[in-house]
Amino acid sequence: MSKVPARFSHLLLAFFTSLLMSLLMSGVITLLNLGLVDDFLRRWLTAFITAFVVAFPAILLVLPVARRIVARITD
Secondary structure, X not given: OOOOOXXXXXXXXXXXXXXXXXXXXXXXXXXXXXXXXXXXXHHHHHHHHHHHHHHHHHHHHHHHHHHHHHHHHOO
C-alpha cells in the first residue's frame, strides 16, 4: 500500500481531526438532546454530516491560528 505524500499531511490532519470530533460531538449532543430515541442513529448521522461539512473547512482556517498561538506561549 502506498502512502500519501507528506505535503498533504496538514490536509489529512484537518480531515481526520474534524471527522473524529464531529462524530464524537454530534453523538454526545444528539444523545443529550434526544436520549436514546428509536431513530437515534439516523439523527446522529444527519447531525454528524452537517457538523463535518462545517468543521472541515473551519479547522483548515483555525489550525494555523492555533499553531501560532501555541508557538507564542511555549518555549
